[in-house]
């Protein structure tokens with residue numbers, strides 16, 4: 001099997017991830033911070049260690065500002081509802097967002113709580129930072145953008161956008177689901193207010209675990225309320241982080257897996273993984289572009305992009321192409337990739353989206369060669385049947 005759907009969830013995981021999860025499952029069954037016994041303390045110390053690893057990765061000023069969640073969707077919902085529900089105002093986002101960002105924003109818009117304005121990306125998927133400046137209003141209460149596109153890999157000009165937000169005093173929410181683990185992110189240097197992280201993509205952790213970084217001083221209404229393992233006498237959620245946003249029992253097993261994944265990532269060097277995956281995407285783009293009827297959508301060559309490449313193949317619907325490739329053992333993602341508005345910008349909405357290819361640290365050049373052969377075969381067979 002050739003797995004090229006790593007932007008949805010990386011596979012395989014490093015062996016150390018499965019080992020750490022097994023160890024957590026068999027040896028660390030206690031609820032962290034909820035008992036005075038040794039097992040609860042050991043479990044809590046593992047959780048805090050992983051929190052520290054994530055904080056180092058994003059250069060957070062304080063590990064306590066990193067809150068564990070069930071994934072980037074939950075992180076984005078917590079950020080969007082937690083910040084905007086009590087405040088309202090005008091919100092700027094982009095046409096390149098995943099539904100995990102757009103749907104919570106739209107929900108608040110439909111409730112009449114915010115005015116949502118979406119900056120349209122160009123046909124390569126990039127938004128213009130100067131245009132953002134133009135659209136800021138006196139009551140703009142949030143700028144919400146994804147760092148790198150999960151559709152065609154376009155990487156937004158985060159430094160410029162962050163500099164504008166910082167200068168204007170507008171909180172910036174960044175969805176780093178696709179970029180974290182591939183590109184460096186420094187939340188302090190960029191003065192990012194909130195950063196959503198997914199554990200199961202380029203961080204190589206398991207699904208069902210993610211995190212939200214919240215800048216000190218941001219006042220967020222907790223989306224969830226419940227037990228926090230301490231200060232149980234309070235009628236409401238404690239003010240201190242991470243407890244303020246961390247209601248309920250944590251996914252210790254997932255957090256243990258994420259910790260091992262972050263160790264793996266550090267040892268493998270995210271910069272080297274990025275170069276490896278970019279080289280594979282460049283191979284795929286070069287070799288597939290000469291096949292009849294193939295059009296590549298992969299950001300722009302002269303702009304930053306992620307190793308997430310999409311294609312359209314003349315005469316195939318994306319679903320049909322993905323099923324034909326699957327029959328040859330190649331796993332790719334077809335359709336809108338949960339980002340329908342991005343396809344409007346890229347011009348692929350009418351044709352039901354695109355086929356997406358995303359390699360990982362575990363993909364090799366032989367996988368790409370076989371994928372191109374499979375593409376060639378499905379195209380030739382289709383041509384033969386016409």
Ligand SMILES: Cc1ncc(COP(=O)(O)O)c(C=O)c1O
Pocket residue numbers: 007008070071072073074098100101146148149150175177178197198199200210338
């Ligand atoms: C850009 C982007 N944001 C958010 C998400 C949601 O992430 P999770 O699966 O961790 O909830 C994804 C996952 O597909 C994504 O690609």
